[in-house]
Amino acid sequence: MSVVTPAEAGLEESRPTSPTARTIWRSGRMIVLMGVALVLIGLLVVMLRPAQGPERYLDPDDTSLSGSKAIAELLRDRGVTVKRTDSAEAAAANANAAAGDHLLLITDTTYQDRDALAEIPGDRLIVGVPSMVLHDLAPEARAAPVPARTRSREPSCGLPAATAAGSAFMGGAALRGPSGTTGCYPVGRDGHALITYSHAGGVTTVVGAGDFLTNQRLAEDGNAALALNLVGTGRTVTWLVRPQDPPPLINPGDAGLSMHDLMPGSIRWGIYMAIIALAVTAFWRGRRLGPVVTEKLPVIVRASETVEGRGRLYRARRARDRAAGSLRAGTIDRLTPRLGLDSGAGQHEVVAAIAARTGENPQAVGTALYGPPPADDAGLVGLAGYLDLMERQISELR
Known part of the structure; x- marks a missing residue:
């Protein structure tokens, strides 16, 4: 048995398409070199630019925009x-x-x-x-x-x-x-x-x-x-104009004094009060509140009882539309991840996927999931059975 290579068959040889370090450098080296050149030019301009002093507003010797x-x-x-x-x-x-x-x-x-x-x-x-x-x-x-x-x-x-x-x-x-x-x-x-x-x-x-x-x-x-x-x-x-060298703010005779000597005599009382206030605040906000206390629930309600109670409420109010909506929404939420669809999938996508998996008529599936509410209790029971059947079929297929 002879082996035919892709070149002999007239096909191009497959090559990796993921970028490598060499291809990245070839495609981006011009941008890198241009960036380095711009940085060097900027540094050269800054170094060669003559140093300018601070702007002096309305100064007759100042050539800046604010000078005169x-x-x-x-x-x-x-x-x-x-x-x-x-x-x-x-x-x-x-x-x-x-x-x-x-x-x-x-x-x-x-x-x-x-x-x-x-x-x-x-x-x-x-x-x-x-x-x-x-x-x-x-x-x-x-x-x-x-x-x-x-x-x-x-x-x-x-x-x-x-x-x-x-x-x-x-x-x-x-x-x-x-x-x-x-x-x-x-x-x-x-x-x-x-x-x-x-x-x-x-x-x-x-x-x-x-x-x-x-x-x-x-x-x-x-x-x-x-x-x-x-x-x-x-x-x-x-x-x-304003003098460029303002006079010192302190007396030259006070140059040898320390910071403690320059402080007023009442400053230490303010420091003491600040330390006391900080200690009181730390004691107030840092006290222990004790371990977390667990408390038993007064009543434990089973999930089946919750479902049965809600069903009785729907039946008493003849809210077949709301009951059917809850059944349909629960079925769609459970089947969507099983079908490989996103949570935001549209009606046509969900119906087409279910029909393709189960072999059911797409019109019947669409009516069951998105159709009008049942007219009576028997229709509601039939809808619940059909939805359960679709779920079981898709689960068995998996």
């Missing part, structure tokens, strides 16, 4: 002297040196002596400071407790610096000033995002938010024109 380097350079191009300072003492010295021809621009008063700032004579422009600070620098001005949304607004006033600039990105605090105040860029009911008024030492201008001075917003609307009109008046500008 752009407007400071525009002012210098127009011949305005911009002196950046981070202390109230330096701002006062610049004001005295300018002999009245001076504008104090205040953008941040953190770690500053506000009383010293309030005593500096001359005009001042206060931008975006909190309401509690505004009371010290401009006592005549008032700010609403709820800030307004910053957006593009029309000036709606007669101030030349604002009307010439037009719409600007304004908002923040809703400001009100004393009698004779000029208010621009209305916000809220009767507040303004910009107010200006005269006082004994000069002219005070307060702006609710300083976003229009940032590098990010300067080119929008009339922000640049408004900034130049307010600041670029030809006078020396002292631009007060």
Whole structure:
């Protein structure tokens, strides 16, 4: 007897279809190599990128989006002297040196002596400071407790610096000033995002938010024109910003003290009370509840008695439909796994499988499992017998 190979018979030789390590590497090596290349490029970009310091809001030397380097350079191009300072003492010295021809621009008063700032004579422009600070620098001005949304607004006033600039990105605090105040860029009911008024030492201008001075917003609307009109008046500008090196919060003489020395004397009583409360809570929640107690059931009801009792109830109420539904549902639940069907199998699948196993008429099987309820007790008894017969036939076939 000659043996014919698949190649001689004109058939292709069977090969395994499950992936191997070699086929996986061949199919996915390009993706792996591209991922490694992207990671290396990202690391190279991060390493070669010049280090940048933290963003400083409204700082004339900061080139980030929140800084104000752009407007400071525009002012210098127009011949305005911009002196950046981070202390109230330096701002006062610049004001005295300018002999009245001076504008104090205040953008941040953190770690500053506000009383010293309030005593500096001359005009001042206060931008975006909190309401509690505004009371010290401009006592005549008032700010609403709820800030307004910053957006593009029309000036709606007669101030030349604002009307010439037009719409600007304004908002923040809703400001009100004393009698004779000029208010621009209305916000809220009767507040303004910009107010200006005269006082004994000069002219005070307060702006609710300083976003229009940032590098990010300067080119929008009339922000640049408004900034130049307010600041670029030809006078020396002292631009007060937050100091980069804040002063220490503790007295240098206390540097040699330990943490225990710096604690108040009453702190130990709080620690003692916390320890006592923790111990009481642990004792309360950690007590033993004792072993689990088993309790005998007062009445034991056999399964046959339960079935018989439910049957009597169905018979008394003539609930043949519910009785037939219970019989059919129980039969389907028991036969479905025996037939190799899922629990969610449809009516046609169940009927076809039972008919194929038992040889019964599919129409009779479908009527028995999914048909109308029996009309009388005899029909119910006949249905129960037919369902039992189908179960016994399928069990014997297995």
